[in-house]
Amino acid sequence: MSAHLHPMLNVAIKAARAAGAIINRAALDVESVRVAAKQTNDFVTEVDKAAEDIIISTLLEAYPEHGIWAEESGRREGTGAGKRHMWIIDPLDGTTNFIHGFPVYCVSIALMYNGKIEQAVIYDPSRNDLFCATKGRGAYLNDRRIRVAKRTQLRDCLISTGFPFRPGDNFKNYMAMLTEVMPRVSGVRRPGSAALDLAYLAAGFSDGFFETGLSPWDVAAGSLLVTEAGGLVGNFTGEADFLEQKECLAANPRVYGQLVGMLGKYSKFASAGDKAGVRQAQAGAEAEADNAAAEGSAAQPATEAEPKADEAPF
Known part of the structure; x- marks a missing residue:
């Protein structure tokens, strides 16, 4: 070659x-x-x-x-x-x-x-x-x-992502996206290099990728690899002009549409109605978590809070 x-x-x-x-x-x-x-x-x-x-x-x-x-x-x-x-x-x-x-x-x-x-x-x-x-x-x-992978069903797909790590990143928003994606797919991976994640997607090693807070140099080369391998890349609402928007979504064409359907409402370019829906869902999830925590602490003696030796502390 x-x-x-x-x-x-x-x-x-x-x-x-x-x-x-x-x-x-x-x-x-x-x-x-x-x-x-x-x-x-x-x-x-x-x-x-x-x-x-x-x-x-x-x-x-x-x-x-x-x-x-x-x-x-x-x-x-x-x-x-x-x-x-x-x-x-x-x-x-x-x-x-x-x-x-x-x-x-x-x-x-x-x-x-x-x-x-x-x-x-x-x-x-x-x-x-x-x-x-x-x-x-x-x-x-x-x-x-x-070429990008040919999988079409989300439940068969391996999706890679990157966790937000800077102070000021919107962790809550990210956790909501993860909560949405995780149960619907075969697995989620966080390898730790967005550029390589996009290259792997292009090679068919994974089926989709999403991350926020990325800089142009993280995604410029990877985005061409993906499109030349038959995939799609854009922001969370599916628009192709994403390079300087700090959000990136990429996948094979069949999976891309499904991910946009799930993640579009978390985009900073989402409509006001979508964003309000997300806020309501988050408030509901927080209330649920608070209730669960309150019930848990009432039901358990304080000494039980320490993880047992053979349990992971998370």
Whole structure:
């Protein structure tokens, strides 16, 4: 396949592999810096920065006039002939996993031309998996063409997601969405790297994905992989213009419509009526939980509140 690659995609692959080599080397040292939180943060910032620097220098060496929009170094517009080209880069998506030695993280590079994603690379350095796509030419994992899964029944589907983790994220809203999805599907997974979640969806390893609070560099490359693999991607109400909206929903076409039906009302673009319905449902659920808690505490002597030794404390 490499002989037929678009030259810009070839450069992006070279950049992603170079960043992957830096990340793999750093992964060998991660053990020794897992002492203090400050040391760990400094270390991960350093790895991020080194990976991003090598990506940017590889891209600009080939295309000096192109614009760059990267997680660490921000956004700068292209000039001259490169004015309409913008590389969108996440040098290491899944940093929390990386810090813990949990091998689910990746490099994500996309090229946007005239506001549309045209090239995409997601590279998983711990597995040496390379996902890539050129608009109109399909999506690939290593040298194999990939397609989204064909499952149509929600109850057979594996859905991946990301938990909100920043202070100020709407946990309540998220828990309501999870409560809606979980009982209806075969399983929910939270691998910890949105870019890789989208690549896995494109490869048919999962059937749907939803997450809020994502930045453009988390989803730019993955969104092209999904659409080139025959899937759909948009915001929770199903509109395709999602890149800067901080909510992302992706799935194979049959599952996508069903997820929009379930999650659309939680979108920040939902109608006022839908949002009121969600608030009522949440108030009802809270009242129910409060009642259950009140009944539970009345029925149980206080000493029973401690988990027994063989029970998980959650």
